[in-house]
Amino acid sequence: MEQTVAAEPLEAFLSAQQAGIAQTLESVEMWSLNTIAHYPPTPQSLEWDRANEPTPARFFAAIRVNPTLPYRLYVDEPPAQSVSGRSLLPWQSLSFLSGGNSQLATRYRALAAGDPVTIAEVIASASDEPDFGMDVGLFEDNGTAFGAVYGFGETPFGNDNLDYGSQAPFHMGFYHLDWLTRMAQPDLLRTYPLWRIALFGELADLAFQTGHDYWGWRFLGWGLHYVGDLTQPYHAVPLPGVSTFDGLLLVARGQTGEAIQLVSNRHGVIESYQYHRLTRALVAGDWSAPILLAVSAQPTETPLSYDAMVHALTAESVEAAASFDAAIEANVPERFVSDPNFEWTGSGYESGVVEHVLEQKGPVAVQRLDNAVIVQLQRFSVVASRWIARGGASAE
Template identity: 40%
Template sequence: MRHALLILALPLLPTLAFAWGNHSPMCYRAFERMPEVAQAQLVRAEPLVDFLRAQEPAIAQLLDAQEAWALEHLQGHAARPEALRFVPDPARSDADRRAALLRALRLSPDTRLALYLQEDPRQPEPQRPPLSAAAVSAVPNSKGATQRFVALQPGESVAPLAVLASACDEPDYGHDLNLFDDNPGSPAAPSYGFGRQPFGNPAVAIGSQAPFHMGFFHQGAVFNTLAPSFARTFTELRVQQYGGLAVLAWHTGHAYWGWRFAGLALHHVQDLTQPYHASAAPGASLPYMMWVNLKAQLGAPADRQGLVVLQSNRHFVLENFQTLWIMAAARRQQDGPLEQALRDGLLDAHYPPWSPAYVRAVVAAQAHAAGPATDAAVVVGAPAKFVSDPNFDFAANEEQLGPELARDMQGQRDALQQQVATLLGRFGAHSRNALRGLLRQAGP
């Protein structure tokens, strides 16, 4: 039975590696009226190596403390190999110092961390020189990507809102690719210590980031018994790593990297507000998953494959429309229900103060509970062709079918838009609560 459930889960998850289409436009709206951000002083853009060179001993101490904390508090944590430990060495080159940080954080060696921005799409024209996607991301932009990058110069003054909103999308730029021992492009020795990929297809590059951007913390005891590897996710680790670096940067006068690392941490919080990232299959019950797997084991795999395709299609449709709605409103410089939901600061007080347990106990729990309603809203709000036909693969035809989907959605999208607004209200509230928590840790 355990083997049968894993057969379903392995092909299901790689297509769901991205939670929201582009975090940055949503983060501009979520933070633009938050006093701690809107009233913050301009900061000066600073190359990463300047921060590392100035704070090398403090960074080493922080990373060691984070690893000790993770070993004690994070369920299923994969211990960092001793060979990857960040050890201060004032004699080494800046390039070696940067590479040492990536190894200690166990990020992809291809991680860019360049000086850049995604400017607010409400601005009619870019205010800075354009920057190629390859300079910012190790993942090539798809034809339908909405990310547009501009260059920052060292020492240039920039608004914290722009730094924060830009960084909120950044972990999708290849930070978490090929970090497991069974990934074809995994880093050379020494091993990163994550072992074999716990779920998803290890041969699919983009799918290898899934365990760092998903959290199946609330599937229940039966599911956890049948598929224990699904409990091995590293979202909480990334939040703690980036969040700790943000606090250190703020505290030591490197304000640019304080806002930048804060955005990186918030990305992983925001991913778990997406129900398809907090549930293995929000549109299916565990008994149904077990039933279709049993049929597949007996030689009738059609229902199992259909479930995989439908879950993938519904995720893509939700992401597609969230992005289209947000970008269309930004270009018109108009507010709609999604923008209003993202800014709704009254929601913030509905949740407990930020703590290390917040990601699992609040964000993921809420998104998991919203899974069935979200899946149902997608089915009601989108044409049946896109979300109810197991013989149709939306992901394989997304670029061609985006305009057709947008046209066919007219007149039947209210239920879906209302559900997306609910989810984005939580996206904004949890993001602000997490940021307040990090700012409190940094002190005045």
């Protein structure tokens, strides 16, 4: 993957492919209406129309993302690489969010139009971009002008303590709820990662087929984010480790708030933990570390349809959820994962999470958490390599 592509401004892709984009978005819309239950149709006034100027603002409205992000040309610098002599972009020039620990620690480098950049860098950088705020503020009760017209209705669920809380229904997909939960909590059905995956997959295909490889890989990277999210049990099951019956009891007793806080904290803790275990192995160049092998050694290239892929990978995530949740509950200090009055995000414990586990739960806890994370990363790696193979296939 050392091949490079030339960075291309979005404006150039949009004006060159105005007609192709219209066709692609129309067919994604048809597909979504037919395939995705509860898909809210794109309001006509937002449609990408050949009669309009092909501007980024029109494009963001047509694909219904947050239009206030800069969506600039940039890449993440790999953690192990020295950046001496290169100018770095502050996080605030990429996102309006306060930023997670991993994002604040990442070094971002601006690209100019035409700069060569490796495919691996484009995919890796773009795959984090949907967490920059692309899906924040899209519901009509989020107090944004665009949310008011996007047609997604009111926020179905999410943790209001988080500045990115309203993106949850786009990054979580509860595609395997039992009938009882569907009946009692119908708002959980209003999730949209399958739509995002199909949308960015089809835009990538269009870009590759028309010689806009940079945008092909960037769209593929955007789609990969949602694919990756869905391999994470906390993105595929609303309350891991809680049975349907107990879940309904919580609803009946008005205790869902506590349960949601615990789930949100476990979700955050394990992502911080995984991030630190992975980056430390990367920085140390420890290529035989099991946690790195889990991401790298899974070549599969069989293509699958969007819905079959999402259905299969979320089924596996659902199956993994209870034991994953139990491993986190048993091996992380109680305060972080079993106290509903505690908010993990912004607690200040994120960067030392591995040390806190080690101190309070011992080395065996680190071993057990590593093993739990490795199982999820292996599943991710299989789907990710399949997803990235789309690029090679449609570029030929």
